[in-house]
Amino acid sequence: MIRLERVSRSFTTRDGEVAALRDLDLDITEGQFVAVIGRSGCGKSTLLRLIAGLLAPTGGTVTMAGRPVTRPRPDVALMHQLPALLPWRTALGNVMLPVEIRGLPRAEYRARAVELLDQVGLTGFHQRHPHQLSGGMQQRVALCRALIQRPRVLLMDEPFSALDALTREELAIQLQAMHMAAPATTVFVTHSIPEAVLLADRVVVLGARPGRVRRMLDVGLPRPRSFGHNEHVAQAAECVAELHDLLLND
Ligand SMILES: Nc1ncnc2c1ncn2[C@@H]1O[C@H](COP(=O)(O)OP(=O)(O)OP(=O)(O)O)[C@@H](O)[C@H]1O
Numbered sequence: 001m002i003r004l005e006r007v008s009r010s011f012t013t014r015d016g017e018v019a020a021l022r023d024l025d026l027d028i029t030e031g032q033f034v035a036v037i038g039r040s041g042c043g044k045s046t047l048l049r050l051i052a053g054l055l056a057p058t059g060g061t062v063t064m065a066g067r068p069v070t071r072p073r074p075d076v077a078l079m080h081q082l083p084a085l086l087p088w089r090t091a092l093g094n095v096m097l098p099v100e101i102r103g104l105p106r107a108e109y110r111a112r113a114v115e116l117l118d119q120v121g122l123t124g125f126h127q128r129h130p131h132q133l134s135g136g137m138q139q140r141v142a143l144c145r146a147l148i149q150r151p152r153v154l155l156m157d158e159p160f161s162a163l164d165a166l167t168r169e170e171l172a173i174q175l176q177a178m179h180m181a182a183p184a185t186t187v188f189v190t191h192s193i194p195e196a197v198l199l200a201d202r203v204v205v206l207g208a209r210p211g212r213v214r215r216m217l218d219v220g221l222p223r224p225r226s227f228g229h230n231e232h233v234a235q236a237a238e239c240v241a242e243l244h245d246l247l248l249n250d
């Protein structure tokens with residue numbers, strides 16, 4: 001589905017060339033949930049921007065369904081650390097924004113927007129404006145906005161890292177439920193190892209600058225997974241410990 005072959009990306013700065021990624025190879029299959037972890041500055045956001053078509057590689061190729069990625073695509077949604085909602089629009093109005101921009105049938109998508117907002121626990125808040133919502137609620141709205149068009153590919157750059165720990169766990173569980181119901185191919189950048197183990201089929205560990213794939217770990221735990229007590233606690237803890245050691249010894 002998504003293939004990166006010997007992908008490099010460098011930036012020219014006042015202090016010279018900065019290599020963010022070098023010779024990175026990565027294959028992501030249709031519907032797979034991939035989490036990307038790695039130290040700050042190792043190129044995770046750069047990797048997402050390359051897949052999103054917001055940035056061109058300086059070497060190698062990025063392809064999606066066999067075609068080179070050269071620009072942003074309507075079937076690829078991107079979600080950031082901060083929700084970036086339009087303050088003058090309601091929660092529902094923000095979720096509907098991509099639909100209106102692309103001129104899709106409003107009535108049909110409105111029903112879906114309502115359903116999504118309810119799924120993430122925002123029943124009763126559809127008509128509120130962003131300033132009337134907590135940070136966690138705003139990020140839920142942003143998640144609905146990313147999902148409204150049923151994207152084939154969902155790219156998420158530390159989407160929950162500005163939230164308190166409990167809200168963050170709740171949102172991860174909701175994302176898991178949504179992924180199970182309709183699996184989009186997902187690339188999820190996070191600094192949280194437990195979050196990666198909860199959500200991902202495969203965790204990609206990027207090495208320090210310039211980033212390249214240092215290790216991949218397949219998480220074979222059955223879904224739905226949970227953070228609390230469950231019969232796979234020991235296996236999950238083993239994955240977390242393994243990833244922790246990999247990151248720390250980089
Ligand atoms: N537009 C740019 N111009 C110059 N340098 C850049 C640019 N974008 C990224 N870089 C550099 O590329 C490297 C990788 O940056 P990137 O933002 O991808 O890291 P990251 O892994 O997402 O870090 P973090 O975990 O802190 O978000 C860094 O050294 C950064 O300074």
Ligand SMILES: [Mg+2]
Nearest residue numbers: 044045046157
């Ligand atoms: Mg980043």
